[in-house]
Amino acid sequence: MIHPTVSGKRIKFMMTCLCDAFYADVARASYEVLEHLGCEIKVPSGQTCCGQPALNAGEWDNARKVIRHTIEEFEGTDPVVIPSGSCAAMTRHGAILGFEGESDLVETKEMASRSWELCEYIVRGLGIENWPGRFDGRVALHRSCHTRNTFIYESAVTLLSSIDGLELVEVGELDQCCGFGGTFCVSFPNVSEKMGQLKVEHLTESEPDFIASLDMACMMHFGGMMDKQKLGTPRLHVSQILKQALDNQ
C-alpha cells in the first residue's frame, strides 16, 4: 500500500462509479466539502471506474484497460481525492498489483502517490483536525475493510469526533467485513448474508441515531439488508455529515 505524499489545494475529484450511478448526493456533499476547504476542483468528465471489479474477478486484462483509462483521465501532478476507501486502495495498491512487471507500473505508482481518500486528504494532506459546525447525534461509524493499512479510518474518527454535538458510539468486531466484497456477495450469497447480518447487528446494537460509512459499497450491502428488515436508522456517508455540520455553523 502506497501512502500518498503529494498534496495541495488544486485537486482532481474522482466521483467513483457507485456515486456516478447511485449516490449523487454523496459525490455532491464531498464536492461541497472540498469547495469549503478552498480547493480548486477539477472533475475529469471522462472518468468511469477505478477498475477494481475486474481485478477482483481475476480478469486482469480487462482491469488493466480500465486502470490505464483512469490514469489517463487523472494524469498530471494534482492530488486525486476520492470519497471511498476502497477505490483509494485500488489506486494505491490493487492497480500496482495488476501492473507488476508491466511497463505501466511507473505511471500507476505515480498516481498512487497522489491518491487520497477524502478524510485522509483533509486530515493528513491539509493538516485539518477540527471540523467546524454542528451535527447532533450519536453516530456508529463502519470501518470499511479497504481502509486497513491506511490512515483513512483514524482520519475520519479525528474529524467526526471534533464536531460539536456528535458522539461516536462503539461498534463491535470492527475487524469483521460486512460481506460485500464485490462479486463475492453474488457468488457467495449465503456467507455474505450471514456476514452482513452480524455487521447490521453490531452497527445497530448501541441504538445510534446515524450509521456512517467511508464506502458506499459496504453501505449499499448492509444498508440493503437494513431496508429489507425495515431498520430505519438513517445512513450517511462521512462527507454528508461533514457537509451537514458546515450547514449548521
Next chain:
Amino acid sequence: MAKLEQSIDRYAAELDPETSFAVRDASKIKTEQRFDTLWADFEDPNAMRKLAGQVKQHTLENLPRYLAQAEASFQRNGANVHWAVDGDEANAIVLDIMRRRNATKIVKSKSMVTEEIELLPFLEEHGVEAIETDLGEYIVQIDGDHPSHIISPIIHKNRKQVARSFEREGIGEYTEDPEELTRIARRFLRKKYLEADVGMTGANFVLADSGRIVIVTNEGNARFSMAATKTHIVVVGIEKVIPREEDLPLYMNLLGRSATGQAMTVYTQLIGGPKLEGQEEGPEEMHVIFLDNGRSDALASECREILRCIRCGACMNICPVYRQASGHAYRAIYPGPVGAVLSPLLALKNGGFHQLADLPKASSLCGACQEVCPVDIPIPDLLLRLRARGKEESAARGAIDSPGFGMWAIAASQPAAWKMGLAMGHAMNVAPHAWLNAHPSAKSWQSTRDLPKFRGGEFRKWLNARKGGNEK
C-alpha cells in the same frame, strides 16, 4: 449460463447451527486472545510480523542452500535424511523404515503434513497400528473425520459429540466433563505409547545451522512418544527450515500468541538426532523426511510467499468466511485464507488446481488475514493472483468460469459508452434485478437485500448546471 453457485457457500448455508456456533465462537475468542497477548507483551507486534516475514522470505529465496545445510547438520548429529518428491514417496519411506526395524506399531503426534499425505490410512492398509496421540486428532481418527482447523482439529465438535464417540469405541463411560474425558483419553493413550515401536512427529521449524527440529505441543504427546519408542520419524515440508538457532525466538514469540493467544506453548522441544552413547533413553534412530509435494512448484509460482506460513491458524480464526463456512467447506486439508492459496498449489490427492480453483474466490478480500499473519503473507494479493490464473486456465480449457467483464471493460475505458450507460437511466434499475433473478443462487441475495435506486449521471448534471461549473 455461467455457474454461479459455489460449493463453499452451499456448505455454509447447510451447516448445522451447533457446529456453526462452535466454530464462530472459538474463532472469535482466539482472535481476541491473540490480539491481547501480542499487544500486551510487545511494543510493536507489526514490526515483528514484518521481520519474521522477511527472514522466511530470505530463507525461501535461498532454499536449496539452507536445505543442504540442514541435511549436513542432521547427518552430523547422527540423523538420517530422506527426500520425498510427493506423498506416495514419503509414505513408502516411512513403511520401509518400519519394515527394516520390524516395527508394527506407531504413535504419532499432531502434524498437518501427515494429514496432507494421508499417511495413517496408508500405514493401516499395510498392517501397521497407527495412533494419533494429540487428543483432537485422536477424536478425528476414531470418528473417521478430518481436522477442520490446522490448530484446533475438532473446532467443529462439542464435548457431547466427543463423549458419544468415546462411548461408542468402548474407551470410556459417557461423561460431558472435559477433564474426565481428557483423563479417559490419557489412560488409553499411555498404554499405546508403551507398546509402540515408532514415534512419529512433524516439525514446526527446522534449524539449518544446528540440525535440530523444533516441536511445540500443549499436551506433551510428542515428547512422550519419543521417550517410549526406539525410532523417531519426522516428516516435514521443505519450507519449514529457518537459517539459524538465533532466528527461532522471533518465531516462538509469534507462533503461540498468534495461534492460541499463549505466550508460549506448554511443551517446546528441540531435537537434534537420536540418543547419544551413554544416554539412557530416547530413540536409537532418527529419520527426517523432507517433503516437496508441490512446494517447489509453489516456490516457482506467483504465490511463493504462501510458503512463509508457520501454520498458526490466526488467518482462519479471524476470517469472516471461515467463521461462517467452517474448515470442511474448503474440501482440502488446509482450510481458511492460507488454505485457499496453499491447497490449490499443492499436489494433494483430492487436489490439483482445477479441482480447487474455487477456493481463492471464497473471500471478500477484506484483508483481515494479512493483518494478523505472523509472517505478513499478502494473502489477499495471492488470492487475486490465483483468481487471475483460474480465469486464464479456464479460458484456455474453453470452460465457463463466471460472468465476464468484457463488456464492462469496454464501457469503463470509453467515456462515451460509459455516459450512454448512465443515460439509460430507468433501464438500469430493471437490469440488475433481471440479472440477479436469472441466477438461482443470486436470488437469495435479493431476498435479503434491497438494491438502491439507479440515479445515473445526476452528480454530473448538478455539476454542469452550477454557475461557473468547472468540469474539465
